[in-house]
Amino acid sequence: MPIVLDELDKRLLHEICSGIASYDDLAKTLKVTRGTVYRRIDRLEKMHAIRKRIMAIPEFDNLNLSSIIVGFHAHYNDMDKVIEAIKTMSGLRILWRTYGSHQVVAVLACEKGNEGKTITELHKTLSELNTGQYDVSIGFEWEKMEISPY
Numbered sequence: 001m002p003i004v005l006d007e008l009d010k011r012l013l014h015e016i017c018s019g020i021a022s023y024d025d026l027a028k029t030l031k032v033t034r035g036t037v038y039r040r041i042d043r044l045e046k047m048h049a050i051r052k053r054i055m056a057i058p059e060f061d062n063l064n065l066s067s068i069i070v071g072f073h074a075h076y077n078d079m080d081k082v083i084e085a086i087k088t089m090s091g092l093r094i095l096w097r098t099y100g101s102h103q104v105v106a107v108l109a110c111e112k113g114n115e116g117k118t119i120t121e122l123h124k125t126l127s128e129l130n131t132g133q134y135d136v137s138i139g140f141e142w143e144k145m146e147i148s149p150y
Helices: 007-018 023-030 034-046 076-087 115-128
Strands: 065-072 092-097 104-111 134-139
Touching (some): 007 034, 076 092, 115 134
Antiparallel strands (some): 092 104
């Protein structure tokens, strides 16, 4: 059953997805009490609408990191096995099951200069899983990061 959010929940979700803010700051921004913010966040967590309360966006370039993005297909009967294997890869940051050009999209992080090693490890894992063709890109700069759905 889908989670239904009211307008305050959506505004709150947008704010907490945009960066770190205190309950007091959130209350001022949303024009509600601090207690309301606390109760709403607690309720969003209990409803499983959110997983974490604090987030930061790393500056990969300043941290000498690269991101590797891969999209691939997996046979329906093998999907759970493939997902579990990919979850164990070092550097895995994001893993999505998707529809469209790829059934799975993954983002891995590695130190700059280790992209080839990471892609080789990825190739070995995907080959062992018989995923077939896959597409790999190396990210080099975030242009926009917005994880709020609202």
